[in-house]
Amino acid sequence: MLVSFNWLREFVPFEGEAQELGDRLTMLGLELDSIENPFEAIEDIVVGHVVECEKHPEAEKLSVCKVDVGSEVLEIVCGAPNVGKDQKVPVAKVGSTMPDGMQIKKAKLRGVKSFGMICSERELGLSEDHDGIWVLPENLTVGEKLVDALNLERTVLDFDITPNRADALSILGFARETALAFDLPLTMPGLNLVEAGGNAADEMNIVIDDTELCPLYQARILRDVQTRKAPDWMRFKLLALGQRPISNIVDVTNYIMFELGQPLHAFDLDLIEGGMIRVAPAQDGMKFTTLDDMERKLTANDLLIWDGSKPVALAGVMGGANSEMHAGSRNVLLEAAVFRPGTIRKTARRLALPSDASYRFERGVDQIMNTFALNRAAQLMAETSGGSVVSGIAKAEPKPWQDRTHRYRHERCMKLLGLDLEPAFAKKVFELEGCTVDDSDSHDWKVATPSHKLDLEREVDLYEEVGRVYGMDRIPAVLPRVSKSLEGGTVTAETEYGFVRSLKRWGMGAGLNEAINYSFVGDDDLDRLNLPREGRVNIANPLSEDQNVMRLELAAGLLNTLKHNIAQGNNHVRVFEVAKKFVQDSESDTETREQLRLGMLLYGPRHAAEWPWPQGDADYLDIKGHVEHLLEDHFKLGAPECVLVKDHPYLSPCVEVKVGEECVGVMGQVKADVADYYHARKDVWLADVDAEKLWDMTRRNKIAFRELPKFPPSRRDITVIGPVTLPAQQVRDAIAEIKSPLLESISLVAEYVPEGVEEERNLSFRLTYRHASKTLKDKEVDKQHKRVVDELLKKLPVRI
Template sequence: MLVSLNWLREFTPYEGEAQALGDRLTMLGLELEEIRDPFAELAGIVVGFVAECDAHPEADHLSVCRVDVGDEVLDIVCGAPNVAKGQKVAVAKVGTTLPGGLKLKKAKLRGKPSNGMILSEREMGLSEDHSGILVLPENSRPGDLFLDAVGAEREVLDIDITPNRADCLSHLGIARETALAFNLPLTLPELKLVEGGEAHRPFAEIVIDDPELCPMYSARYLRGAKIGPSPYWLRYRLHAVGVRAISNLVDVTNYILMELGQPLHAFDWDLMKGDRVRIAPASEGMTLTTLDGQQRKLLASDLLIWDGERPVALAGVMGGLDTEINDQSSNVLLEGAVFRPGTIRKTARRLALHSEASYRFERGVDQANTPYATARAAQLMAELSGAQVLPHVSVGEPRPWLERHHIFRRKRLNSLIGIDFEPAFCKQVLEGMGCAVDASDDASWAVSSPSHRLDLEREVDLFEEVARVHGMDRIPEKLPRISKSTQARITRDTPYGVNRMLKTWARGVGLREAINYSFTGQGDLDLLGLPAEGRVAVANPLSEDQNVLRTALAPGLLNSLRNNVAQSNNRLRLFEIAKIFQADPASDTETREQNRLGMILYGSRFAEDWPWTQADIDYLDIKGLVEQLLDQFKLGAAAFANAAEHSFLEPCVDVTLAGRALGVIGKVKPEIADNYHARKEVWLAELDADLLAELMAANAVRFSELPKLPAVRRDVTFQAPRTLTVGAVLDAVNADRPALLESSALVAVYVPDEKGETRNLSFRMIYRHASKTLKDKEVDKVHNQLVQNLVNKLGVSL
């Protein structure tokens, strides 16, 4: 939002520096981007008085002028047809650099010296008009700076407005913030509307088909307008805030837009058919030619302004070509309306017709202020074009603006912000915003928010305003007090806590977390052969690659694989904990969400600098991760069974836990893996994290006393057949487990001969007594008995 400091001062008497204002607005949440001088390139141009003007003796279309510029009189040859003696003009002296980079030098034109240039608006970059030089008002003084003579805006603030602050998209809105920040009065321009005359045709009836789409529509009428250029003060003020001047009537609508934030549109009343203005949606497939000459194909979601027979404008976006104001226009219908923001936003985005008007309609305009804005526009139009404002306003307002009422509890404000705000300060802020405050009940004030503050919806929004004016930077840091009893739910009982525990486990086993969008493409799901039934389409997708919610984690993990392979990362161990989505008509949101844990392994088993063999990851790696996960959280042993068929895994193994389906693990089919640039096998697991959370919550946490007495370790090595598994040995140990045995574990495997039939298995047995220190002879007796039982049962030797 470009804000002229001089224009702002017409609303509130701020006398400080532009930088100081920008700094204060920034602390109020309206960030200053920069301060610019829109006319900096014209700083060297001065006012000149044409003392003499004679025809050039050697050229029919040139004039030789003597121009008084205050401190000297210059000889200037001018080719403009409208130059004449006695004019006040804009002059660039020798050495001046014009917009576009042209630096003036002394010259001779057809033998006559020319020491400067009398300028047109196009040569100054103010408009495209080059029909003649710019003639200044009679009260301009020779030698004065041109910018001072025309009252050009020299300080313009570029302010970044957040989407919720639609009220600040005007000079009035920024003036309200300035008055609030510096405790200044706010004054609106005085309305001096003179009405009179009679209409040459019946006034229009306003018909609104759907009040949800258009709560209010009004029309004013003017007769006898003369179309022409706006006065320089209006043109240059619009130029300063980035708006191109067109003609007096159109410029007034843009002026009100930037001044009050109300978009308006002027129709040529004589070109409108019938005696009705109707606001209604388009018919599917119909077309409308807009002001830019483009024929637009419309949808049923687009809102139109219709006359008695046809559409004449895209509501809130752009007018129609058939009823535009032109040089022959005389009678005007001036529209002031309020439209549903979402409808305007959707149409403007689809047709790429973004404008200053649609930008404001998309965020909401002040319905209560629309009559004032329309009347002020009609007054300016009458003053600039000589038109008569007819004494009638056609209004349709099926949904009048209703005041919004809130409570304001200062005690709650102080608790939330952590500062003891004084009642006088709170009331000053609320009333400075335009709120009506009833403070008769000290504990709970009754507050009515103004129509221009559409963002004030709840009590905490009022709290934010008080804190904002006080200064967010002045609020001290203070941690909130947190009280939690021993009976409160522990972290692992919450979804967040379970996810955190799963992530901690995954990082602990060497996996890295992947975070992918919940959106994916229909093509990605089709590539994996996932069912089309149950997909949830995205209403307004960012792209075709993100037009549906994911029904599995695999597409995102495989895309992460492709991105890593493209960056030469050829060893990948990733996990993701996220939700998948399925259509469910029985749900309140018509969508069922499930929490899932996905893991993907690719490349070599060990890092490149590992000294051992560089074997690639296989089924045992992914299966081992699943088993380790279940063991870590004491969830029991899972059952693994070959799946008959799977859309993108082959082989595929179904994993069940406690008789319930936990998920699947398997190898991604080679033809699918190729699409993700995989050069090796890709192993993937996808598990039901909700089931894991349920089983984890059912586990009771038990505490046992830490051992106080030392343990005794004994190692034993068996020479065993290669067909004998480690698990069989441990099962045999547990079958005849002595009371003193605390734990047993494999510590080494030695194969003396690769072609032999035996191998050496070394186990460590740890013995401990709960209440006394063990002696060697006690341990040796128990240990020797255990070893002899294993030798007899398993057929191993020592």
């Protein structure tokens, strides 16, 4: 937010330095970013007086002028058609630098020497006017610097505004903060609106379809206006804040927006049909051309301003090309409204159409100040255009502003802030902010907050105001006392944050390193993974071609991480990433759907070099083990089922991981041609898990506590001899199906293939028996074990 120092002083009599003001407001939460001189580029320009002006002897379109610049009289050759004797003009002397970087030097034009330049407004960067030189007011002092003679702003402060401080998006808002910080009086701009009769409410009917989207809409009508250049004082104020002047009517709306924080819009009344304004949502798929002549495709979530037959503006964002003011406009419909912030924010983001108006609407505007801003704008328009203001206001306010009252307990405030201040200090803070304080109950006040302080929503917000005015930097640093129950005590997976944290904790515990990659990748990365072009979310202004699209899969980032590690000499790569992928979705407000994923990548030796175990490279069992451990042991979802799938874009072989009937992800080996590009010389194993589905299953999965066993187990080993084609899992399942009441667990402990035997193998299982309420005797265990063996021999083609 740019704040003009001189403009600010029109509201508060602050006599200090700009740096002092910036430092104090920074401590109030409005961080000063920089202090600028907006007209520094024309510091060298002086006021000159043309004492003589004659035609150039060798060029019909040139004039030879003698110009008094105070210290000397310069001979200057000028090509402007409007230059003449006795004019006050801006002069760039030899040695000056123009805003476009041009150096003014001695010159010789058609045989006549020239020692400077008489400037136009465009050459000074003040407007686009280049029809001739800029003729200055007669009362200016010859030889004085132009910026001093015109009292142009020398100091503009640039502040960073947090999203909750909608009240600080205007000069008035900063004036309120300055008055609060230095205990100064606040002076509002005067209002002297002259109405010319008639009734605007009779000429224009206001209809609001959805009162939640627009609590207030009102308009004034002006007639017989002249669209022309705004007065210098207004143009220079806007230029100081980086706003390009356009015309008196449009400039007034921008002036009021910067001064009071209320965005306004001026329609050409003669282009408004049906004598009505209707505030209503757009229709899905309809198109609308905005002031920048761009056609926008809208959805039912966008809010429009309609006349009797057509849309005329994108509410809170930008007006329409079919109703804009132009040089021939004579009648004005001036709009002032309050819109639902979330609606404006979504529309501006989805259409990539930020504007000064939407920036304020999406943070909230002062509903009570709305009428004053409308009237002040109408007054300025009438004064600068020669038009007249029709009496009355056309208005619809289905949801009038409701005063907000919060309780305030001073003792509790002091306890939370760690301070010991008198209640009078807090009361003064609230009153300086415009609040009304009822302290009849000394321990429990009632504080009514003003309409411009939208950030004061709860009692604790009042505590924050006391703290920030006292000075956050002055509050002593004391560690708070934290009481934590011994019951629970862990971050649960009920929230997305808790679930993501649980995933990351698992990844680190499993010996994986966390990777954090950009959400941006290149089209080439996605093409290399054989991913479709459809559904990609392209970036409008990419940093580079390598980052011109949002990622469709985490694999792109993980493989680039692998490439970087290999380049740095690390051949033992174990990484995971918890992040989102992005896919086009026409039903979303942003036309983009985000999905949380978990990616894992394994490459190189199974163990790090310092491990004393035999070195073998990671294989399918390693990546499968990680996935099973995550699902079965960490989240207690049971053993997953792995199903071989064909034709995966970048994995071959590829296995689909299913929990029950739901697919939760895939895992497999990265195709050789893809792995080669990333400099992999060994197999690359990768898993991609749908973390959102996993989160949903985790929340639905109720984990019950089972009492720990009190009695000792009894174990029996069994070795079955069967064909090599018989899976060990099938044997395990067959034993489990026998459902022995004492059988607690079954685990495979060994596999043996005798030499010279190719058709058979030995599988050894350990069976654990236990009773919940007594110690088992050998006779009881042997009986159950014999039953298991007998049933197993009947079920499968095996022998013991």
